[in-house]
Amino acid sequence: MAIVLGPNQYGKAENRLVTVTRDGSVHTIKDLTVSTSLRGDLAETHLTGDNSAVLATDTQKNTVYAFAKEAPVGEIEDFALRLGRHFVSTQEAITGARVLIDEHSWQRIEGNDHSFLQGSNEKRTTAVTVEGPRAWVVSGLKDLVVLKSTGSEFHGFPRDRYTTLKETDDRILATSVTARWRYQGSGIDWAESFAEVRGILLRTFAAKYSLSLQQTLYAMGAAVLEERPEVAEVRLSMPNKHHFEVDLSPFGLENGNEVFYAADRPYGLIEGSVLRDDAEDAGAAWHTLPAF
Numbered sequence: 001m002a003i004v005l006g007p008n009q010y011g012k013a014e015n016r017l018v019t020v021t022r023d024g025s026v027h028t029i030k031d032l033t034v035s036t037s038l039r040g041d042l043a044e045t046h047l048t049g050d051n052s053a054v055l056a057t058d059t060q061k062n063t064v065y066a067f068a069k070e071a072p073v074g075e076i077e078d079f080a081l082r083l084g085r086h087f088v089s090t091q092e093a094i095t096g097a098r099v100l101i102d103e104h105s106w107q108r109i110e111g112n113d114h115s116f117l118q119g120s121n122e123k124r125t126t127a128v129t130v131e132g133p134r135a136w137v138v139s140g141l142k143d144l145v146v147l148k149s150t151g152s153e154f155h156g157f158p159r160d161r162y163t164t165l166k167e168t169d170d171r172i173l174a175t176s177v178t179a180r181w182r183y184q185g186s187g188i189d190w191a192e193s194f195a196e197v198r199g200i201l202l203r204t205f206a207a208k209y210s211l212s213l214q215q216t217l218y219a220m221g222a223a224v225l226e227e228r229p230e231v232a233e234v235r236l237s238m239p240n241k242h243h244f245e246v247d248l249s250p251f252g253l254e255n256g257n258e259v260f261y262a263a264d265r266p267y268g269l270i271e272g273s274v275l276r277d278d279a280e281d282a283g284a285a286w287h288t289l290p291a292f
């Protein structure tokens, strides 16, 4: 038997980066969480402790902050591509880089040039993978919480001796959407594409008459692919944020689908991907990312 080193990567996770851009008295902020990780010829540090190929995670962190000063951060996809390509092209032993960025949203407080409001927890995300000269971009969003108070049924499921769930033809459907979509082609306007995909996801959640969260998930992914040729594949993770009708009969009251208990756990977790059958090959795009 021989023991060998398996796949490995290393980097600095969750660098918190905030930039202020000043256009006269009007300020714009960008609030990012940036994680970098590098791959390559890194056997020696694991096997002998020889660090001659190890670009320190501290250096990776410094590079994130220095790059934010040296050129405008711009769209998170462009910033991630610049960082990833930098590490791979300047370090001989480094053959691949993965840069993950979450962008936290701030809105301007109306009427003020330099004050902002963090309205929701929703984040725009990107996961950029650089491998030698090639690069893949998977962008997305997370913590996008949506609810519809009708237009959702759930029935026709099997009933065995453990089944207690009542069938319903009118329920609340709520979820916190994590979506990732893989880009194909080139010359993509990242900001425009993000805004459009987000809009399609929201509009489809709202408009699709739902017989299951699974059906809604598929409809959301399919609508993105129908409308956005630059997207090859969409992966969705959607917890079912259950709203149970409270039994008010002990109080002599009838609950007419009006009073609910919003349970936070356990929750159904509905996950899936929707893709084109003629999509560009995924290459290393999803490498080590969560399946959904």
Ligand SMILES: O=c1[nH]c(=O)c2[nH]c(=O)[nH]c2[nH]1
Pocket: 154, 165, 211, 212, 213, 214, 240, 268
């Ligand atoms: O949309 C749903 N899908 C399920 O698989 C499921 N299971 C469940 O208990 N409620 C629901 N709702």
